[in-house]
Amino acid sequence: xxxxxxxxxxxxxxxxxxxxxxxxxxxxxxxxxxxxxxxxxxxxxxxxxxxxxxxxxxxxxxxxxxxxxxxxxxxxxxxxxxxxxxxxxxxxxxxxxxxxxxxxxxxxxxxxxxxxxxxxxxxxxxxxxxxxxxxxxxxxxxxxxxxxxxxxxxxxxxxxxxxxxxxxxxxxxxxxxxxxxxxxxxxxxxxxxxxxxxxxxxxxxxxxxxxxxxxxxxxxxxxxxxxxxxxxxxxxxxxxxxxxxxxxxxxxxxxxxxxxxxx
Amino acid sequence: xxxxxxxxxxxxxxxxxxxxxxxxxxxxxxxxxxxxxxxxxxxxxxxxxxxxxxxxxxxxxxxxxxxxxxxxxxxxxxxxxxxxxxxxxxxxxxxxxxxxxxxxxxxxxxxxxxxxxxxxxxxxxxxxxxxxxxxxxxxxxxxxxxxxxxxxxxxxxxxxxxxxxxxxxxxxxxxxxxxxxxxxxxxxxxxxxxxxxxxxxxxxxxxxxxxxxxxxxxxxxxxxxxxxxxxxxxxxxxxxxxxxxxxxxxxxxxxxxxxxxxxxxxxxxxxxxxxxxxxxxxxxxxxxxxxxxxxxxxxxxxxxxxxxxxxxxxxxxxxxxxxxxxxxxxxxxxxxxxxxxxxxxx
Numbered sequence: 001x002x003x004x005x006x007x008x009x010x011x012x013x014x015x016x017x018x019x020x021x022x023x024x025x026x027x028x029x030x031x032x033x034x035x036x037x038x039x040x041x042x043x044x045x046x047x048x049x050x051x052x053x054x055x056x057x058x059x060x061x062x063x064x065x066x067x068x069x070x071x072x073x074x075x076x077x078x079x080x081x082x083x084x085x086x087x088x089x090x091x092x093x094x095x096x097x098x099x100x101x102x103x104x105x106x107x108x109x110x111x112x113x114x115x116x117x118x119x120x121x122x123x124x125x126x127x128x129x130x131x132x133x134x135x136x137x138x139x140x141x142x143x144x145x146x147x148x149x150x151x152x153x154x155x156x157x158x159x160x161x162x163x164x165x166x167x168x169x170x171x172x173x174x175x176x177x178x179x180x181x182x183x184x185x186x187x188x189x190x191x192x193x194x195x196x197x198x199x200x201x202x203x204x205x206x207x208x209x210x211x212x213x214x215x216x217x218x219x220x221x222x223x224x225x226x227x228x229x230x231x232x233x234x235x236x237x238x239x240x241x242x243x244x245x246x247x248x249x250x251x252x253x254x255x256x257x258x259x260x261x262x263x
Numbered sequence: 264x265x266x267x268x269x270x271x272x273x274x275x276x277x278x279x280x281x282x283x284x285x286x287x288x289x290x291x292x293x294x295x296x297x298x299x300x301x302x303x304x305x306x307x308x309x310x311x312x313x314x315x316x317x318x319x320x321x322x323x324x325x326x327x328x329x330x331x332x333x334x335x336x337x338x339x340x341x342x343x344x345x346x347x348x349x350x351x352x353x354x355x356x357x358x359x360x361x362x363x364x365x366x367x368x369x370x371x372x373x374x375x376x377x378x379x380x381x382x383x384x385x386x387x388x389x390x391x392x393x394x395x396x397x398x399x400x401x402x403x404x405x406x407x408x409x410x411x412x413x414x415x416x417x418x419x420x421x422x423x424x425x426x427x428x429x430x431x432x433x434x435x436x437x438x439x440x441x442x443x444x445x446x447x448x449x450x451x452x453x454x455x456x457x458x459x460x461x462x463x464x465x466x467x468x469x470x471x472x473x474x475x476x477x478x479x480x481x482x483x484x485x486x487x488x489x490x491x492x493x494x495x496x497x498x499x500x501x502x503x504x505x506x507x508x509x510x511x512x513x514x515x516x517x518x519x520x521x522x523x524x525x526x527x528x529x530x531x532x533x534x535x536x537x538x539x540x541x542x543x544x545x546x547x548x549x550x551x552x553x554x555x556x557x558x559x560x561x562x563x564x565x566x567x568x569x570x571x572x573x574x575x576x577x578x579x580x581x582x583x584x585x586x587x588x589x590x591x592x593x594x595x596x597x598x599x600x601x602x603x604x605x606x607x608x609x
Contacts, residue, residue: 051497075503086495088357088419091548094268096494098549102487102502110551112269121265130264156502 001027001062001159001192003048008057010043010216017043018054019216025192025209027159030183032203033196034227035213036237041196042082044213045162048194049080061160075103079153082164083145087138093148094133097124100155120155126181127151142169150178154185161186161193167202175199179206204228204250212236228252276552279545283559287339290566294335297573329465337463337471338569339562341524342534344475346561348520349535350542350553351482354489355513356409358419359540360602363521364532366422367429368404372518372525374433375400377440384447390470390526398522404429405518419606458531458588460569467527474523478516479558485513486550493548531588533595534561534568540602568594 003025010018018040025031033041046052048059050066059066061077101116124130127147132140140148146169153161163182167175183206186193197203203210203224210227212219214236220227228250233241240255292311296302345363352361363369379387379396386392411425412418463471482489488504496506524531542556568590576584 049501051500070503071500071505072503075501078501080497080501084495085498086357086493089353089359089493089543089548091493094265095490095547095549098269099487099490099494099502102491105487107487108484111273114266117266117269124265133264133268 001190002060003160003192004060004063005048006058006060008044008047008054008059010040010047010052010054017216018047021057021216021218023211023218023221025194027190027192028187029192029208030186030206031192031194031209031211032207033194033211033213034198034200034203035219038215039213039236040216041213042164043216045080045082045164045194045196048160049078049162050074051080072103075156077158078160078162079156079158080162080164081149081153081166083149083168085137085149090136090138092133093129093135093137093140094120096137096148097133097152097155100152103156119157123151123154127154127178143171143174146170147174147178150182159189159191161191163193163195165197166195167197167199175202176205182206200228200252204252224250234258272547272552276546276556280555280559283556283563287559287562287566290563290570291335291339294338294566294570294573295331297570297577298331299577333463333465333468334460334569335566336468337460337528338565340468340471340475341460341528341531342538342561342563342565343479343558344520344524344561345531345534345565346538346542346557347479347482347554348517348524349561350539350550350557351489351513351517351520352405352535353539354493354550355510355517356422357493358422360419360423360536360599360606362533362536362599363401363517364530365430365536365599366405366408366426367433368401368408368518368521369525369530369532370430370433370437371404371407372397372400372522373530374437374440375403376526377437377444380444380447381440390467393526394474394523397526398519401518401522401525402515404433405514420603423603458529458591459572459584459586460528460565461572461584463528471523471527475520478520479554482513482516483551483554485509486554489513489550490548529586529588531565531591533591533599534564536602537595537598538564540598564594565591 005021005023008018008021009016021040021044033044035041043052047054048066050069061069097120098112098116101112101119104116124133127150129144129147129151132144132148137145137148146166150163150166153163161182166178166182170178179202182193182195185191207224209221210224211221212227212232219236220232228243230241230243233239233252238258240258242253242255244251244253292304292307295307296304349362352363352366353359376393376397379392408422408426408429411428412422415421415425488499488509491499491502491504492506492509499506499509538561539553539557541560542553546552546556565587568587571590572585572587
């Protein structure tokens, strides 16, 4: 499986959110998208998820243009995870997770198959949410909800996993455990995983490929070592940094902003 | 963990369903027995059984039960219809406070109906036209409320306020129009305005039942898209369902159910608000469980409300009966207050 993005341009009314974005993503690779606020990370993910329609440009999944896929076909291969989930009529975690099997079922099938239930069971154990199945979505902590949302994407069994800030509300342990699991999942299933993230250290720990964005443009693509350079980060983030090498891993230490805010 | 949990839920649903069917049956028999002439419930049951077997029942029971059966069946089906209309509205607006009456659909449907009777009284003899006109009215009301709430920020409470504005305006307009209708048809318009099942005829019921069964079946078939829709438009899309089509289709079913009950029994509020909440409390949010449960609870509530109407008229012995909508409002409005308080506190 392979995703090829060619010359994407996205506009929100009169504001351009993506400029001429082109990118190639291979299976089995964990791709991290980094960049300052408003760089276009989420927009890029949402465009791949077909939630936003690009004005110009094409996205190919295995050579087939994304716009040629029906919603139903896409639901079997693609899952996008972010926080925008409605809880105004709160369901239980279990009810929520069961919906993730719908793409693989006939619309009128009343009962859940044994196989579907086993998948839900297995994934909820892996993400340590088995004890939450009976709880309502609006009674979860942000970290618990985050795990439930990621579990949904796994249960859907999609080959393309798009995660928007998956570690935002997780504590240190879950940040590492979940990204670790995502990495294993991607390697074993030979799937594609694209993660938009603010935490540069996590990106350097787990990324096979890093995409750095600024102002709606893809500035550079490469291995963590090629992207986490003091000059590049200073240019994109406007922050002086110092790069440390810890056990063969790169840690970015922010020093000071180039322009200080005046009081 | 997941498998026993699922089996437990399934079992619970079937037990509750059986319980509700039995309850509806018992309350229906009581409803048939209660009236100006009190009947022995066992004799009513006997008469019903004989009737089904095609044997002659004879006597007072036959006459009375025949008259009352139409009324009881109208309560069951209109209650089921209103409850389902409410559940569907709550899902597509993702608003637990939605109800055809609160959101103004009932008032606009009634206004359309009154306009129809005034402008084309010949057409209104046929029920098909009555239902169609009332459906158009209900759709207009729903659209107006949603547009108005969007202008007001689109929050849950804004939606309720927009509904109250639409309901009040068209409630007033329909009052005026129905006053004119009253002079034409000589039927007290209070009944159309606040609903009653007391005037339902046997012929009405025969038409009413299929008109309600079909939308119920359609909404049951939609349980998966509706479940996915609850979590947001983007989420529904990701599971392969088009949220805009779900919205339009379900809104139409909901408006049709509302319009049908109004065309037959008039405006009855709050059943659509209360029944889905009770159902979700018992069986959760999954529509494959909540739709059947809501239908039975709606039928049960309406039957009970109608029994109260009958009981009041027997004990007080005033002129005629109270409208059904008065009783459901007295039961339902405190429930709405409770929901509003719960929501605003959060």
